[in-house]
Amino acid sequence: MPADTIRSRDILADCETPCLILDETRMQQNIDRLRRHLAPLGVTLRPHMKTAKSIDVARRQLDGGCGPATVSTLKEASELFAAGVGDILYAVGIAPQRLERVQALRAAGCDLTVVLDSVEQARAVVAAGADAPIPVLLEIDCDGHRSGLVPDDERIAAIGRILVDGGAVLRGVMTHAGESYGASGGPALEAFAERERAAAVEAAENLRHAGLPCPVVSVGSTPTAHFARDLAGVTEVRAGVYVFFDLVMAGIGVCSVQDIALSVLTTVIGHQRDKGWIIVDAGWMALSRDRGTQGQAVDQGYGLVCDAEGTPLADLIVIQANQEHGIIAPRPGSGGVLPECPVGTRLRILPNHACSTAAQFDAYTVIPRGAAGLRTWPRFRGW
Amino acid sequence: MPADTIRSRDILADCETPCLILDETRMQQNIDRLRRHLAPLGVTLRPHMKTAKSIDVARRQLDGGCGPATVSTLKEASELFAAGVGDILYAVGIAPQRLERVQALRAAGCDLTVVLDSVEQARAVVAAGADAPIPVLLEIDCDGHRSGLVPDDERIAAIGRILVDGGAVLRGVMTHAGESYGASGGPALEAFAERERAAAVEAAENLRHAGLPCPVVSVGSTPTAHFARDLAGVTEVRAGVYVFFDLVMAGIGVCSVQDIALSVLTTVIGHQRDKGWIIVDAGWMALSRDRGTQGQAVDQGYGLVCDAEGTPLADLIVIQANQEHGIIAPRPGSGGVLPECPVGTRLRILPNHACSTAAQFDAYTVIPRGAAGLRTWPRFRGW
Numbered sequence: 080m081p082a083d084t085i086r087s088r089d090i091l092a093d094c095e096t097p098c099l100i101l102d103e104t105r106m107q108q109n110i111d112r113l114r115r116h117l118a119p120l121g122v123t124l125r126p127h128m129k130t131a132k133s134i135d136v137a138r139r140q141l142d143g144g145c146g147p148a149t150v151s152t153l154k155e156a157s158e159l160f161a162a163g164v165g166d167i168l169y170a171v172g173i174a175p176q177r178l179e180r181v182q183a184l185r186a187a188g189c190d191l192t193v194v195l196d197s198v199e200q201a202r203a204v205v206a207a208g209a210d211a212p213i214p215v216l217l218e219i220d221c222d223g224h225r226s227g228l229v230p231d232d233e234r235i236a237a238i239g240r241i242l243v244d245g246g247a248v249l250r251g252v253m254t255h256a257g258e259s260y261g262a263s264g265g266p267a268l269e270a271f272a273e274r275e276r277a278a279a280v281e282a283a284e285n286l287r288h289a290g291l292p293c294p295v296v297s298v299g300s301t302p303t304a305h306f307a308r309d310l311a312g313v314t315e316v317r318a319g320v321y322v323f324f325d326l327v328m329a330g331i332g333v334c335s336v337q338d339i340a341l342s343v344l345t346t347v348i349g350h351q352r353d354k355g356w357i358i359v360d361a362g363w364m365a366l367s368r369d370r371g372t373q374g375q376a377v378d379q380g381y382g383l384v385c386d387a388e389g390t391p392l393a394d395l396i397v398i399q400a401n402q403e404h405g406i407i408a409p410r411p412g413s414g415g416v417l418p419e420c421p422v423g424t425r426l427r428i429l430p431n432h433a434c435s436t437a438a439q440f441d442a443y444t445v446i447p448r449g450a451a452g453l454r455t456w457p458r459f460r461g462w
Numbered sequence: 463m464p465a466d467t468i469r470s471r472d473i474l475a476d477c478e479t480p481c482l483i484l485d486e487t488r489m490q491q492n493i494d495r496l497r498r499h500l501a502p503l504g505v506t507l508r509p510h511m512k513t514a515k516s517i518d519v520a521r522r523q524l525d526g527g528c529g530p531a532t533v534s535t536l537k538e539a540s541e542l543f544a545a546g547v548g549d550i551l552y553a554v555g556i557a558p559q560r561l562e563r564v565q566a567l568r569a570a571g572c573d574l575t576v577v578l579d580s581v582e583q584a585r586a587v588v589a590a591g592a593d594a595p596i597p598v599l600l601e602i603d604c605d606g607h608r609s610g611l612v613p614d615d616e617r618i619a620a621i622g623r624i625l626v627d628g629g630a631v632l633r634g635v636m637t638h639a640g641e642s643y644g645a646s647g648g649p650a651l652e653a654f655a656e657r658e659r660a661a662a663v664e665a666a667e668n669l670r671h672a673g674l675p676c677p678v679v680s681v682g683s684t685p686t687a688h689f690a691r692d693l694a695g696v697t698e699v700r701a702g703v704y705v706f707f708d709l710v711m712a713g714i715g716v717c718s719v720q721d722i723a724l725s726v727l728t729t730v731i732g733h734q735r736d737k738g739w740i741i742v743d744a745g746w747m748a749l750s751r752d753r754g755t756q757g758q759a760v761d762q763g764y765g766l767v768c769d770a771e772g773t774p775l776a777d778l779i780v781i782q783a784n785q786e787h788g789i790i791a792p793r794p795g796s797g798g799v800l801p802e803c804p805v806g807t808r809l810r811i812l813p814n815h816a817c818s819t820a821a822q823f824d825a826y827t828v829i830p831r832g833a834a835g836l837r838t839w840p841r842f843r844g845w
């Protein structure tokens with residue numbers, strides 16, 4: 080048994096459960112991997128803070144610096160700005176009611192950019208920026224996932240014109256290949272990455288042909304960021320869950336189960352031996368209700384079960400989750416064998432979706448890279 | 463338009479979204495309804511605090527008193543005890559590691575009872591209670607839902623004997639008809655309530671025939687609590703989600719949609735008009751990933767959409783949720799019509815599962831019963 084394995088089990092022995100364990104070594108490997116992949120492609124990485132919502136994690140993702148960063152809420156923007164991150168993209172379509180908070184952050188010195196895809200929003204941004212112009216990216220729809228204008232939509236130039244004529248700062252375009260989560264394997268993910276790139280570049284050309292500026296061409300999702308082979312015309316890439324990875328990402332081949340840096344430590348509280356069930360104290364309040372692997376080739380239930388050292392127990396998953404109870408059993412049809420786990424045994428559960436599982440906790444319990452003991456890194460939440 | 467309807471929309475106008483709205487009038491009606499139903503049945507109500515996790519809500523459920531209450535975590539127990547609630551059942555099978563915290567609460571004066579269903583746990587409770595005995599209920603399995611011993615299991619008396627001989631306080635038995643959430647309609651729910659009652663009473667008799675004490679016979683779930691017609695032999699009933707209700711409870715006929723006291727206020731941030739989509743700023747981070755109505759006769763997606771006054775917009779649901787984006791559309795096949803909702807429009811979403819949606823927020827924004835303005839009631843979380 081390797082030395083760090085013994086250490087991991089031992090230093091977790093006193094943790095109250097359920098608790099959220101972060102393996103810093105794996106996290107750093109994930110951070111390094113994407114940085115290495117993107118370096119030769121000539122783009123800037125703008126990590127998405129919505130996954131970790133942690134200043135400690137952000138410092139490592141941002142290489143100790145002040146950005147650039149992506150956020151999903153103004154709460155994230157405020158927390159990061161207070162911690163010294165100055166270049167922030169708020170990547171959710173702007174609601175007019177939120178422009179006052181945007182302007183307060185900008186007035187305090189935060190270089191905050193907003194995103195929009197409609198004439199209504201553009202007019203609101205122009206109006207709110209009468210005295211202090213607001214920077215904007217136009218949201219482009221590259222795959223029918225949710226928001227955005229398709230790359231050849233005439234409204235792209237029309238909205239760009241409203242912004243520029245109204246005095247806003249048109250910074251460019253952004254898109255997110257959210258449908259790539261439904262693809263699987265290298266060729267399909269490479270195709271998604273190229274589709275995402277092509278859509279953003281086409282929309283940028285659309286703006287430039289109309290005589291409008293487009294210095295920023297922003298793309299990204301964790302799958303496409305890792306499988307992009309050519310990013311010609313793109314200036315920056317966004318990705319979030321790459322920092323921790325999860326079973327959904329493993330299921331489509333973006334990472335391996337061994338790359339997953341996040342797990343929920345839990346304690347066995349009972350058994351139904353006739354049914355082959357182990358009952359643990361991690362229910363959906365700890366694991367979240369996310370069933371992101373349900374539609375994948377391998378359904379991981381509410382999470383894949385590991386021993387206290389973090390080694391997966393083959394084919395053992397959380398088959399059901401109540402609020403504070405999880406039921407562990409072999410994956411149906413797998414022939415997996417239930418290990419002997421007396422009441423009090425510690426196990427770890429790998430999450431389907433790191434963003435949603437992490438959101439159930441107020442802090443990470445960090446197994447650090449060095450020989451030091453556990454650390455606690457707080458998370459922020461809310462809007 | 464009734465006066466309170468105008469008020470509700472107007473006083474919510476300044477709320478930042480997404481936020482969690484609690485209609486105190488509906489909540490109080492729900493509280494009163496269960497109290498009225500149980501009064502003639504000769505049982506005590508021991509409300510479950512896991513749904514609201516709020517001292518303000520607890521005061522109303524507990525009639526201003528000091529209990530009895532049920533909790534799912536020791537964090538809930540600590541918070542409630544600090545607020546003056548002294549009689550608490552911790553209704554999740556006890557992990558030996560948690561007995562130190564149990565004893566600390568008891569030493570401070572909290573009458574905290576634990577639950578168990580194994581010899582191992584009984585021995586741990588005896589050992590931890592050598593100087594200060596710990597009260598225990600044995601968990602009974604009435605419907606195969608998760609934990610507990612079936613009512614005629616010989617281990618019931620054996621475990622009871624270990625507890626009594628070891629000096630623990632054997633208070634009785636408890637069961638929870640969790641499978642009743644999968645039943646639907648009055649007759650099926652009445653049958654579940656009777657099954658739950660019969661299982662608990664049989665287990666109690668099992669203990670008594672062995673010469674062991676069983677003063678407490680505790681049953682409950684929100685569906686069975688409302689549909690119990692006879693509770694002979696039962697001393698107390700537990701229920702949690704009854705305080706707010708939700709779409710799952712409406713789907714099985716325990717309440718109507720109009721009884722649901724909880725909703726998420728959201729803002730329209732975009733459209734995909736070709737697809738008939740409205741995009742709002744309530745994604746799964748606000749609504750939770752709970753899809754509890756997925757297997758019901760009417761699938762409500764991630765929640766049923768209402769206007770800002772809380773009136774349901776027929777057949778409009780949240781069909782998809784990303785982290786901070788919800789996609790609203792007519793329920794597939796319903797023929798529902800998408801209303802005109804410009805960017806900035808406020809809507810309210812009724813939750814599938816009140817416990818999980820409420821858990822996404824740190825506070826309730828309360829529309830009070832009187833003419834007063836909004837109030838904020840904090841929630842606690844963690845373990």
